[in-house]
Amino acid sequence: MSFLGIDLGTSSVKLLLLNTEGSVLKTVAKDYPVYYPKIGWAEQNPIDWWNAVREGIQEILTECQIVSNKVEAIGLSGQMHGLVLLDKDGHVLMPALLWCDQRTQEECDELSEKLGNKLSEYTGNKALTGFTAPKVLWIRKNRPEIYEQIEHVLLPKDYIRWKLTGDYATDPSDASGTLFFDVAHRCWSSEMLDVLGLSKEQLPTCYESYEITGSVTEQAARETGLHSGTIVVGGGGDQASGAVGTGVVTAGTVSVALGTSGVVFACQENYSVDIENRLHSFCHANGKWHVMGVMLSAASCLKWWVEEVCQFDDTGYAVLLQEAAKVSPGSEGLLFLPYLMGERTPYSDPNARGSFVGLTMSHGRGHMTRAILEGVGFGLRDSLEIIREQNIPIYEIRLSGGGAKSDLWRQILADILALPIHVVNSVEGPAFGAAILAAVGAGAFASVEDGCSMMIKTVEQTEPIAANIETYNSLYNIYHQLYGVLQESFEKLSGI
Numbered sequence: 001m002s003f004l005g006i007d008l009g010t011s012s013v014k015l016l017l018l019n020t021e022g023s024v025l026k027t028v029a030k031d032y033p034v035y036y037p038k039i040g041w042a043e044q045n046p047i048d049w050w051n052a053v054r055e056g057i058q059e060i061l062t063e064c065q066i067v068s069n070k071v072e073a074i075g076l077s078g079q080m081h082g083l084v085l086l087d088k089d090g091h092v093l094m095p096a097l098l099w100c101d102q103r104t105q106e107e108c109d110e111l112s113e114k115l116g117n118k119l120s121e122y123t124g125n126k127a128l129t130g131f132t133a134p135k136v137l138w139i140r141k142n143r144p145e146i147y148e149q150i151e152h153v154l155l156p157k158d159y160i161r162w163k164l165t166g167d168y169a170t171d172p173s174d175a176s177g178t179l180f181f182d183v184a185h186r187c188w189s190s191e192m193l194d195v196l197g198l199s200k201e202q203l204p205t206c207y208e209s210y211e212i213t214g215s216v217t218e219q220a221a222r223e224t225g226l227h228s229g230t231i232v233v234g235g236g237g238d239q240a241s242g243a244v245g246t247g248v249v250t251a252g253t254v255s256v257a258l259g260t261s262g263v264v265f266a267c268q269e270n271y272s273v274d275i276e277n278r279l280h281s282f283c284h285a286n287g288k289w290h291v292m293g294v295m296l297s298a299a300s301c302l303k304w305w306v307e308e309v310c311q312f313d314d315t316g317y318a319v320l321l322q323e324a325a326k327v328s329p330g331s332e333g334l335l336f337l338p339y340l341m342g343e344r345t346p347y348s349d350p351n352a353r354g355s356f357v358g359l360t361m362s363h364g365r366g367h368m369t370r371a372i373l374e375g376v377g378f379g380l381r382d383s384l385e386i387i388r389e390q391n392i393p394i395y396e397i398r399l400s401g402g403g404a405k406s407d408l409w410r411q412i413l414a415d416i417l418a419l420p421i422h423v424v425n426s427v428e429g430p431a432f433g434a435a436i437l438a439a440v441g442a443g444a445f446a447s448v449e450d451g452c453s454m455m456i457k458t459v460e461q462t463e464p465i466a467a468n469i470e471t472y473n474s475l476y477n478i479y480h481q482l483y484g485v486l487q488e489s490f491e492k493l494s495g496i
Contacts, residue, residue, distance in 0.1 A: 001072050001444065004057070005435030007238060007428065008049055008078035008157050010034060010098065015056040016431035017064055017071075020444050022455030026064045027428055030056045035095065040102035043095035046084055046159045053160055057224040071226060073442035074164070074216070075209075075434030076235030077242075078157025080177040083135040086152040086162075093146050096156060097135045099177075104134035111137070111179075115195070122191045124176070124183035124273050124281035128348070133179035136196045153202050157235060164224075165214030165232050168204040172283035173240035175206055184271045186283055207234040209241075209285035210440040210448055233441035236285035238430045239265055239292060242400070245426045245433030247456035249286045249449050252395040254387070256380055256413070257429075258403030262298030264345075264383035266291050268392050278346040278386050285437060286448035291390060293345035293383025298376050299403040301338045301354070305372050310365070323366030324373060325408050329415065329468045330475050331367045334358045336375030337482060339490075346382050347483055351494035357482060373409050374472070377416035378479045384417060397421050400429050410460075415468035416476065423460040 002025060005016045011034065017025040030052035035043045061071075081099035086092060097103075108127035111119060111134065120126060127134060132155070140147045154162065155178070158170045175181040180192035188203055207213045212231045221228035235241065239257075243265050248255040255265040271289045273281045284290040297304075306316045339352035356371065387394065399421050403409050414421045426432040436451045445451035 001442075002066060002070055003435045003438040003442065003444070004060070004071050004074045005431040005433070005438065006053060006056075006074065006076050006157075006160065007241065007431035007434060008053070008076070008160060009238070010079050010100070013049065013052045013056055014428050014431045015053070015060050016428050016435055017060055017066065018432065018435035018439070018455075020439065022425070024432070025066075026060050027431070028056045028060045028063075034098070038103075042098040042101040044082075044098060046092050046096050046156070049156065049160060050163045053163075054223050057226060061225045071230055072444070073231045073233060073438035074226075075233050075241075075436070075438035075441070076157040076161055077238050077430040077434040078155065078160070078174070078235075080155070080174055080237040080239070081130045081132050082156040083132050083139075084154040084156060084159045085139070085146065085150050086154065087149045088151040090152075090162075093149055094143065099130045101135070102129050104129045104138045107134035107137040107141070111195070118191070119179075120273060120277055122189045123179050123181060124271070125179060126277040127179060128344075131177060131179040133192060133196060136198065140197060150202060152204070153198065154204060158204055161213065161232060161235075164216050164220045166217050167214035169213035169234065170204040170206055171209045171234035171236055171285065172206060173209055173285045174235075174237035176282035177237055183281055183283055183289070208287055209234040209236045210437050212441050231441060233438050235434050235437055237282070239263060240282070240285040240290065241431075241433035241437070242429035243267065243290065243433065244285050244436055244448060244452060245429035245431070245456075246398040246400055246424050247452040248398050249284070249288075249452050252393045253398060254384070254394050254396070255398045255400065257401045258298055258376070258399060258409070258413075259401035260298065260300045262295040262376060262380050264293040264380055264387065266387045266392050266394065268390075272390055274386055274390060279383065279390075285433070291387060291392065293386060295338065295376075295379045295383070296342055296344055297338050297340040297354070298379070299401060301336075301340055301372050301376055302403070304340060305369065320365070320369045321406060321408055324370035327366045327370045329412075329471045331371040331374060332363065333360075334363050334367050334371040335475065335479050335482065336368075336371040337479075337486075338372070338375045338379045346386060349487070349490070351490045352483065352487075353490050353493060355482075355486065373412050374416065374475075375479070376403075377413050378476055380413070381416055381476060382480070394419065399423055410462045411465070414462045414464040416472045418464050418469045420464065421462040422458045425457050425459050426455070
């Protein structure tokens with residue numbers, strides 16, 4: 001018995017075939033383009049997604065020599081917040097607007113001014129350009145001829161569901177990122193739909209992430225090689241699916257994704273909202289909820305330092321990390337603010353700038369490299385401290401992403417966060433999580449928690465060092481004050 005997880009990312013789709021023992025039988029990735037028609041705009045053609053998924057399924061079935069009816073169930077994960085519009089005949093009305101599209105600041109301001117605190121009351125979040133609701137308002141204002149033809153509003157992964165099953169469906173974790181979903185009650189927000197001029201009939205039916213939403217049609221079976229009737233479950237947004245894929249499904253365990261950006265994700269049993277909306281409050285893929293902090297530059301800070309500043313190729317990472325390892329914790333008083341692309345949590349500020357603070361003649365390249373690793377750690381701690389303020393328990397960190405491969409960075413994070421760091425056996429977290437959700441839907445496991453318990457194991461563990469915790473606590477107190485001191489200067493610099 002095997003389960004297929006499909007993760008529709010921004011640059012590629014990743015497909016993963018998993019058996020009930022948690023062994024990955026095969027992974028496949030298929031790329032597709034992102035289009036940037038204007039500065040700040042980001043779009044994709046949903047047909048490109050389907051072609052990549054279709055080809056990926058064919059390849060994974062062929063190379064694994066899996067008979068199509070041996071795939072028991074399919075789970076979907078995907079990039080969140082994107083806007084896919086279909087007309088009454090199921091035709092795509094225009095390119096999908098992506099999570100990273102920045103054209104909607106005016107619409108965000110309008111929502112914030114019109115609704116004030118009610119926006120958080122209705123949805124658990126504040127208006128950001130990445131969310132789906134401002135995109136709908138932009139279409140209504142700038143493309144009224146498109147807006148009038150809207151029959152179905154879908155999120156990216158749910159377009160793939162429709163191509164597979166013919167059903168219009170979604171799940172609470174992905175819907176949470178639209179800004180027209182009532183996160184507390186796990187249903188569409190009637191108040192926000194009134195603001196957007198949408199009806200519930202235009203929106204997909206919402207199922208829990210492990211519930212069956214439909215089955216593969218004969219047409220999709222011909223196109224993919226799957227067996228018609230194969231069940232498809234709700235799946236989840238990429239962050240919730242990734243948390244399932246690393247076993248972050250109970251309170252006390254926190255996921256830290258140390259990729260291009262940095263994400264701190266904490267499962268919670270009950271719904272709550274940070275009063276200042278510094279964290280996102282979303283539904284989780286296991287019927288619970290989660291809060292999430294996002295820093296825009298994480299491992300990308302090290303990539304910038306190695307490749308752009310130091311002008312090294314891939315071999316340079318090892319050289320620079322060896323130099324950094326020889327420097328004592330705290331980099332002899334050198335701090336780095338990792339705001340190379342602005343910041344989101346805890347400061348929603350596109351004007352924030354990356355900075356070295358505390359440079360002296362005694363500092364060398366190794367100090368600067370280590371300060372970057374530590375600065376990213378301090379940035380992640382910002383989100384963790386807000387989570388603690390919400391009285392959400394934290395006992396261990398599950399670390400994923402490219403930065404998790406570094407022994408040094410894992411130790412730095414353990415010391416700064418004062419928590420044990422676990423690296424688990426699952427790769428391609430969101431696709432792995434989607435496959436687990438599929439297994440639960442097929443009845444292989446009684447719950448998402450049971451599936452994670454059976455399939456996910458710690459393969460590396462890093463414990464914090466007491467002396468280093470004390471050093472980093474002192475430095476974090478200084479780091480945390482620097483944004484407020486420099487904010488006005490950041491704003492002035494952005495205008496030059």
